[in-house]
Amino acid sequence: MxxxxxxxxxxxxxxxxxxxxxxxxxxxxxxxxxxxxxxxQQQRTFIQMRTVLKVVDNSGAKKVMCIQALKGKKGARLGDTIVASVKEAHPNGKVKKGKVVYGVVVRAAMQRGRCDGSEVKFDDNAVVLVDKQGQPIGTRVFGPVPHELRQKKHVKILTLAGHIA
Amino acid sequence: MRLEKCWFCSSTIYPGHGIQFVRNDAKIFRFCRSKCHKNFKMKRNPRKVKWTKAYRRLHGKDMTQDTTFEFERKRNRPERYDRNVVENVLKAMPKIVKIRTEREERHHKERMKGKKGKLAKEAKQELQQGIHLVKAPSVLQEEPSLTLPKIKVKVFQPQSEENHAMEE
Structure with missing residues (x-):
């Protein structure tokens, strides 16, 4: 055998x-x-210093660069607030190029855990500009935003948004 | 609680499982596990990947149209709680599952039935065409017993009878 x-x-x-x-x-x-x-497929990571984000409202800014995450040691994630400097802006908008602004990360390519244990991730890194009190500067929000913003007390952004994912 | 379907393999996603990807046009792609997510990132078409439900449906491997699938449907209006309805639904669920599995078994049997005859036919054809590879044609002519038995015998029998008739 x-x-x-x-x-x-x-x-x-x-x-x-x-x-x-x-x-x-x-x-x-x-x-x-x-x-x-x-x-x-690049490994997606936190929004940290020098990350350039798209601005998805009509505040007048087009692109901002993150200069500080207000929470977290490694950087900001979906729903966190950042301090950013305006790198590109429309000529006659509310926000001018070079200004330092606050923004809420409404879309992040890095996945974020949800309350039930599943995860969510988006196509790009996008931000909505807000003032120091957390009220949005623009009057419109483009594209999908996550419903986690409600827990972060950004209900105004949610009401302005067209799609909630 | 809503049970979603995986975009890639169409399996059920239970709460707390998997990952969802939101494209910029707000289309949501849900994946049951990292396997499906990775396949999506590799831009694979679920219709061309053999283990997905989409492939199996497309190629007639699974039962696609059945009344038992009608019960499981996406409804956008929330159902108001009713104790009697819940009781009836709970009673009906195992029954429906039983019926579905029976029908699926029948479908599988039906699908497998046709192949046996086809295979036998193909094998026979191959044997007829490739018999010269097993035995050289000259050898076959010398020894008729080596050829395919049934066919040759049938051909020979009437000839022999005719010969007898001629002799008489």
Whole structure:
């Protein structure tokens, strides 16, 4: 029994040996392809100093750069408030380029745990500009916002938003 | 509590499980586990991945149209609690599941039935076409017993009878 098994295996190995060189070449190329595919998906992380965020309201700013997260050692996440400086702005908006503003992160590419244990993540990093009291500067909010903002007492943003995810 | 369906594999997502991705046009993609999420990130089409429900439905592997599926439907109006209704629903659930599994088994049987005849036909055809690989044609001519038995015998029998008739 054992002898027959051994003979079978040996035959199998010899077969593989014959094809070995060509097979291994193919395998390595396939591995590289999958690796590059996976690596193209960047590991998403906290919103920290120098993160550039899109502004999704009509306050006049287009892009802001985070200069401080008001909570958390590592940085801000979905629903947190940040201090930011306006990097790009519309010519005649309420907010001018170079101003320091407060903003609420309404969309983050890094996933955030929900109260029931599942997770949520978004396409991009987006912010809604607010004043120091937490009232939004603009009068409209574009795109989806998470319902967790209600717990953070940003109900005004939720009412302005079109879609709540 | 709402039980959602996974976008990739169409399995049920129970509360607290999985991850959801919200695209900028507010379309929500829910995934039951990281396997499905990763496959989505790799931009795989669930219709082309064999283990998903979408593939199995598309290729006729699973039962798709059945009245037992009508019970499980998304309703946007919340149902008002009624004790009697709840009791009846709880009674009906195992019954419906039983009926569905029976029908699925029948569907599977039906699906597997056709293949046996087809396989036998194919095997026969292959044997007929490739018999020269087993035995050289010259050998076959010398020894007619080596050819496919039934067919040859049938061909030979009437000939022999005819020969007898000729002799008489």
């Amino acid at each position: 054992a002898a027959s098994l051994a003979s079978k295996f040996s035959r199998g190995w010899s077969l593989f040996g014959g094809l070995g060189s060509s097979l291994s070449g193919m395998l390595t190329t396939a591995n590289e392809m999958t690796c590059s595919n996976l690596l193209s």
